[in-house]
Amino acid sequence: MKARNNHILGWKQIYIALIVLILMAMLLRHSRKGSSVSTMSSSQDLFAESSLSAEDQLAESSPSREDQFIEPSSSAEDHFTDPSQSAQDALPVAPNNVSVSMNPEGTFEETNSHATMTEETENKELNFDPPPMNSTMSYPSRNDKSDMENTYSPKTQVCNYAQGRWVADSQRPFYSGLGCKRWLPSPWACRLTQRADFSYEGYRWQPINCDLPDYERFAFLRKMQDKTIAFIGDSLGRQQFHSLMCMATGGEESPEVKDVATEYGLVKRSGAMRPDGWAYRFPTTNTTILFYWSSTLCRLERINNTDPDSSFALHLDRVPTFLRKFLHRFNVLVLNTAHHWIKAKFIANRWVMYLNGKPIKNGMLMDMMNVKNFTVHRMVKWLDSQLPLHPGLKAFFRTRSPRHLDNKGNCNNTTPLTGGSEVIQEGSSDKIVETAVKGTKVNILDITALSALRDEAHKSQYRIFGTSAYYDCLHWCLPGIPDTWNELLVAQL
Ligand SMILES: *[C@@H]1O[C@H](CO)[C@@H](O)[C@H](O)[C@H]1NC(C)=O
Numbered sequence: 055m056k057a058r059n060n061h062i063l064g065w066k067q068i069y070i071a072l073i074v075l076i077l078m079a080m081l082l083r084h085s086r087k088g089s090s091v092s093t094m095s096s097s098q099d100l101f102a103e104s105s106l107s108a109e110d111q112l113a114e115s116s117p118s119r120e121d122q123f124i125e126p127s128s129s130a131e132d133h134f135t136d137p138s139q140s141a142q143d144a145l146p147v148a149p150n151n152v153s154v155s156m157n158p159e160g161t162f163e164e165t166n167s168h169a170t171m172t173e174e175t176e177n178k179e180l181n182f183d184p185p186p187m188n189s190t191m192s193y194p195s196r197n198d199k200s201d202m203e204n205t206y207s208p209k210t211q212v213c214n215y216a217q218g219r220w221v222a223d224s225q226r227p228f229y230s231g232l233g234c235k236r237w238l239p240s241p242w243a244c245r246l247t248q249r250a251d252f253s254y255e256g257y258r259w260q261p262i263n264c265d266l267p268d269y270e271r272f273a274f275l276r277k278m279q280d281k282t283i284a285f286i287g288d289s290l291g292r293q294q295f296h297s298l299m300c301m302a303t304g305g306e307e308s309p310e311v312k313d314v315a316t317e318y319g320l321v322k323r324s325g326a327m328r329p330d331g332w333a334y335r336f337p338t339t340n341t342t343i344l345f346y347w348s349s350t351l352c353r354l355e356r357i358n359n360t361d362p363d364s365s366f367a368l369h370l371d372r373v374p375t376f377l378r379k380f381l382h383r384f385n386v387l388v389l390n391t392a393h394h395w396i397k398a399k400f401i402a403n404r405w406v407m408y409l410n411g412k413p414i415k416n417g418m419l420m421d422m423m424n425v426k427n428f429t430v431h432r433m434v435k436w437l438d439s440q441l442p443l444h445p446g447l448k449a450f451f452r453t454r455s456p457r458h459l460d461n462k463g464n465c466n467n468t469t470p471l472t473g474g475s476e477v478i479q480e481g482s483s484d485k486i487v488e489t490a491v492k493g494t495k496v497n498i499l500d501i502t503a504l505s506a507l508r509d510e511a512h513k514s515q516y517r518i519f520g521t522s523a524y525y526d527c528l529h530w531c532l533p534g535i536p537d538t539w540n541e542l543l544v545a546q547l
Pocket residue numbers: 065150151324325
């Protein structure tokens with residue numbers, strides 16, 4: 055009963071926020087006369103921005119509400135071990151705008167659009183990762199191949215791209231934060247906000263033992279001829295997807311790039327804030343880049359189909375249907391999950407952990423760190439077992455993106471690299487992902503320690519109009535740090 059009242063209240067606020075936003079959007083549109091913004095992206099921006107303004111209106115004191123409207127979808131998915139569909143009869147069209155529809159393959163997809171929530175302060179991750187000490191190691195000078203060959207022999211040594219340092223580079227960023235309107239959601243385009251410092255855009259990552267090949271978008275697309283790159287994960291995975299779209303188009307309008315979302319069943323369901331994901335194809339090279347939202351990489355299923363306020367079974371041992379269904383079409387897969395493994399998200403989204411089709415009542419998996427570890431290991435194991443069946447697929451698990459709340463819940467440093475500029479440690483700062491991929495053919499995309507040095511590059515408190523009392527110290531400005539994650543990804547393809 056209490057939960058129900060809460061989200062009715064939430065909807066009122068969202069409505070007010072939406073109305074305010076529509077007015078703002080009209081104003082903005084007026085002031086941006088001349089720039090052509092596709093209807094698709096503007097509605098997307100509107101929705102993305104609406105969630106942030108609603109956040110502002112709620113004006114809670116909690117510092118970490120960046121993912122308030124976290125669940126655009128909760129897709130009913132296939133059995134992980136048992137391929138048979140779980141028997142589900144007709145679902146009603148539910149009130150509270152939980153819309154239910156059937157996809158052509160006959161599995162049910164649910165859109166849980168009203169699941170608003172607050173994010174618990176992640177005390178465990180509250181502080182900056184310890185700044186790495188300065189190294190005495192020498193770096194290869196850029197474009198000096200003979201120098202590089204002295205320190206790096208590709209035959210005997212695999213480059214650890216995670217070890218290196220940030221260096222200022224006037225060739226950055228790869229695209230303008232004032233452009234890429236079709237793919238850069240405006241709340242993350244810090245150039246469109248009140249933020250006035252942009253020095254964070256002007257750095258590149260220099261690995262210690264090897265050179266990162268220069269990213270060049272046409273070469274990248276040629277390399278990805280007839281290939282599909284899929285990102286599956288949470289909002290940080292989404293940021294990496296938007297970043298790659300901007301990098302691949304150079305932030306140019308690119309009307310030739312086709313929206314192929316429907317090929318993957320990625321539609322915005324009625325009442326939903328956002329679609330389940332996005333998919334685009336570059337016609338000249340037949341390259342597809344897509345994102346699918348799955349914040350826990352687990353299958354979610356409504357427990358009681360006839361109850362609109364039903365909780366959701368979060369099946370720790372079943373992978374999302376989307377992944378099973380389309381795996382054979384992917385050539386590059388980048389998974390991530392991290393920030394949704396907190397009790398507050400489970401409560402607000404009414405997620406109940408299930409194992410072997412039954413709710414877990416007690417035991418070690420009730421602990422969030424254990425259950426996250428369990429899921430990451432389980433997912434990597436499953437993916438590793440699939441790789442021999444999909445020889446054209448290269449799979450990556452991206453490590454945790456660090457957040458930078460100081461003890462006031464702020465992140466307002468604007469000076470780059472105040473905590474050091476180098477990572478010299480051997481292993482990853484994300485032990486869960488590092489341990490899970492060890493001994494498998496799943497690659498680690500280790501971005502945790504290098505991103506931890508960039509506390510100044512978060513979205514922080516800046517909004518399109520004014521600033522917010524609330525600091526987003528989790529998501530990054532774009533262009534920004536996720537561009538470097540993509541450089542590291544592309545270097546490993
Ligand atoms: C939910 O959606 C239905 C149908 O689309 C609409 O009639 C109703 O007003 C919506 N309710 C809320 C609370 O948004």
